[in-house]
Amino acid sequence: MSARPHEAALRAGLNTLGLTLSDGQVGHLLDYMALIQKWNKVYNLTSVRDPAEMLNLHLLDSLAAVPPLQRHLASLGGAGRRLLDVGSGGGLPGVVFAICCPELAVSCVDTVAKKAAFVQQVAVELKLPNLRGVHARVENLTGPFDVVSCRAFASLPDFVTWSRAAMGEGSVWLAMKAKHPAEELAALPADVAVFHVEQLQVPTLEVERCIIWMKPA
Numbered sequence: 001m002s003a004r005p006h007e008a009a010l011r012a013g014l015n016t017l018g019l020t021l022s023d024g025q026v027g028h029l030l031d032y033m034a035l036i037q038k039w040n041k042v043y044n045l046t047s048v049r050d051p052a053e054m055l056n057l058h059l060l061d062s063l064a065a066v067p068p069l070q071r072h073l074a075s076l077g078g079a080g081r082r083l084l085d086v087g088s089g090g091g092l093p094g095v096v097f098a099i100c101c102p103e104l105a106v107s108c109v110d111t112v113a114k115k116a117a118f119v120q121q122v123a124v125e126l127k128l129p130n131l132r133g134v135h136a137r138v139e140n141l142t143g144p145f146d147v148v149s150c151r152a153f154a155s156l157p158d159f160v161t162w163s164r165a166a167m168g169e170g171s172v173w174l175a176m177k178a179k180h181p182a183e184e185l186a187a188l189p190a191d192v193a194v195f196h197v198e199q200l201q202v203p204t205l206e207v208e209r210c211i212i213w214m215k216p217a
């Protein structure tokens with residue numbers, strides 16, 4: 001069978017990340033990228049239009065957070081874990097997490113109805129029973145979710161304050177940031193503890209990326 005467009009670049013990126021996915025999961029990632037491209041004009045999901053850029057800036061960038069997420073989930077043990085992706089937009093990184101972690105129930109919340117509807121449509125078209133799009137303000141959601149994630153969403157203090165009601169015992173926040181956010185870290189509420197700042201290496205991108213792991217103190 002011949003490879004699909006961008007499949008070789010995606011597989012090379014996965015290899016660099018040390019991420020082993022089934023052919024079905026690789027296919028889902030490519031299908032997801034195709035759906036973003038197909039619906040971008042209607043849903044205004046991202047300003048990135050070029051497929052190669054989309055692969056690097058969105059897909060591989062989100063995939064870089066998957067091994068750390070998988071390690072965290074493994075440390076929790078047990079099944080039935082839940083993740084809330086806040087301000088998910090077109091589903092980044094939530095949809096990528098749902099594809100790569102089929103045992104994880106992923107809810108992608110966004111205030112914009114058409115973005116939440118798009119994620120819901122991805123769940124139906126890719127037959128992902130562990131994914132759903134939620135149209136709401138995160139401030140109005142309650143949990144508990146085991147992991148509350150965000151990427152390109154808000155400052156760290158706003159993120160943890162607005163999503164506080166989604167947290168439960170043992171829950172953690174996973175905030176993807178471009179570079180070390182020193183000022184935002186200093187402005188965190190006193191009852192939030194940063195327990196790990198994890199550097200990420202995104203294949204093909206010469207940029208700084210990190211995950212700020214936090215929990216209620």
Ligand SMILES: C[S@@+](CC[C@H](N)C(=O)[O-])C[C@H]1O[C@@H](n2cnc3c(N)ncnc32)[C@H](O)[C@@H]1O
Nearest residue numbers: 087088089092109110111112137138151152153
């Ligand atoms: C810059 S986009 C980032 C989208 C996606 N996470 C990504 O990395 O491409 C931020 C998103 O947050 C959503 N948003 C803003 N305030 C929100 C809130 N209070 N609750 C839920 N979503 C919100 C916006 O509608 C927008 O889609």
